[in-house]
Amino acid sequence: MSFLNVGFPSYLNTLPLTYFLEIPDYVKFHFKTPREINQALEEGLLHAGLASSLFYAKNSEEYLIIPDISISAVGKVKSVILYHSIPLEELKGKYIAISPETETSFGLLRIILEEFYGVYPQYIVLSTPWSYLKERERRDFSAYLAIGDEALLLENFCLFPYASDLAEIWLEKTHLPFIFALMIVKKEELKQAKLRELLKNFCSLIYIARAKGLSSLQEIAHNATLKIAKDRAISYLQHLEYDFSGLKQRAFLEFCSLLKKKKFLTHIPQLNFFEL
Numbered sequence: 001m002s003f004l005n006v007g008f009p010s011y012l013n014t015l016p017l018t019y020f021l022e023i024p025d026y027v028k029f030h031f032k033t034p035r036e037i038n039q040a041l042e043e044g045l046l047h048a049g050l051a052s053s054l055f056y057a058k059n060s061e062e063y064l065i066i067p068d069i070s071i072s073a074v075g076k077v078k079s080v081i082l083y084h085s086i087p088l089e090e091l092k093g094k095y096i097a098i099s100p101e102t103e104t105s106f107g108l109l110r111i112i113l114e115e116f117y118g119v120y121p122q123y124i125v126l127s128t129p130w131s132y133l134k135e136r137e138r139r140d141f142s143a144y145l146a147i148g149d150e151a152l153l154l155e156n157f158c159l160f161p162y163a164s165d166l167a168e169i170w171l172e173k174t175h176l177p178f179i180f181a182l183m184i185v186k187k188e189e190l191k192q193a194k195l196r197e198l199l200k201n202f203c204s205l206i207y208i209a210r211a212k213g214l215s216s217l218q219e220i221a222h223n224a225t226l227k228i229a230k231d232r233a234i235s236y237l238q239h240l241e242y243d244f245s246g247l248k249q250r251a252f253l254e255f256c257s258l259l260k261k262k263k264f265l266t267h268i269p270q271l272n273f274f275e276l
Contacts, residue, residue, distance in 0.1 A: 002195060003027070003028050004026055004202060005028050005030060005048075006028070006030065006048050007030045007031075007037040007040055007050065008029065008031055008032075008050050009050060009071075010031035010032060012079075012226045013079060013148070014050065014071070015220045015237070016210060016217065016242060017210050017242060018213075019209070020212040021205060021209035022209070023205075026198050030045075030046060034102060034103060035052070037049045037052075038055040042059075044188075047185060047186065047189045048184065048189075048199060050069070050071065051181060051184050052102075053070070054107045054259070055184075056184050057255075057256045060269030060270055060272065062186060062188070063184040064184065065182055066206075066274050068207075068243050068244050069182070069210070069244060070179050070183070070242060070248060071242065072177050072240070072242070072251075073167040073177060074241065075167060075168050077166070077168075077240070078235075078239055079147060079149070079236065080102075080165065080166045080180065081154070081165055081166070082144070082145050083143060083144045083145075083159040083160040084096075084162045085160045085161060087162065088112075088119065089119060091113065091119050091142060094122065095121065095122050095143075096121045096122065096144070097124050097126050097144040098125045098126060099145055099146055100125060100128065102145065105147045106123070106125070107255075107259060107264060108167075110262065110264065111255070111262065112169050112173070115262065116169070124141070129150055130144050130150070143160065144159060149226050152226065152232070174254060177241070177247065179252045183206075199274070217234055221237055
């Protein structure tokens with residue numbers, strides 16, 4: 001029997017896509033961090049996954065986008081937060097710790113600080129989340145970039161005097177939404193006709209699950225296991241969007257254009273879609 005290996009971030013923000021998903025026998029689900037999903041796709045351990053949008057931008061020749069699925073936000077996202085001890089404008093030369101789970105949000109942070117604010121800090125990608133650091137290690141940093149569930153949980157601890165929502169700053173500077181993740185599939189895998197059919201069937205199930213999920217956010221928030229207040233969970237999920245419409249495609253390409261300007265990308269990717 002052929003199996004379709006699919007990766008999803010193990011975060012609260014994916015529940016509107018997965019909570020009502022009827023997983024068929026031919027699908028094996030793998031819940032990982034965004035960076036782990038990117039790596040598993042690259043190593044051929046996953047056929048498809050909800051991957052970092054920056055990962056697609058870097059590897060667009062090898063992947064197709066599954067139409068109209070993303071994790072995105074117009075304004076505040078609430079789970080991509082730079083916690084910092086001094087104003088953004090004063091972070092020049094300071095050490096910023098970066099969550100080991102992120103790729104896209106790190107790219108966004110660099111655009112915001114370097115392109116929008118003209119500030120060039122020193123970035124240190126951690127090998128563990130912030131909570132694993134000893135107190136003396138934390139003192140070395142003037143800021144920490146947290147994403148996903150960790151960013152939501154850290155809000156309770158007042159790490160630093162300042163907390164900047166990166167998607168909110170992006171909207172202020174560009175007047176565009178921001179796309180954090182895209183559902184993609186490796187082109188090489190689609191040479192197998194059987195896998196193409198399995199993926200088409202799975203996409204139909206995802207679209208149905210998303211429709212149910214977006215109409216049931218209160219139920220999802222109530223049953224979520226993340227230890228934050230239920231009203232916060234509901235508010236958080238209501239701020240997220242899950243399509244990849246024309247405006248979001250334009251916003252993604254604007255992000256890629258800025259990355260290319262900073263030489264973080266060698267070229268602006270084509271948006272190539274899997275045909276359903």
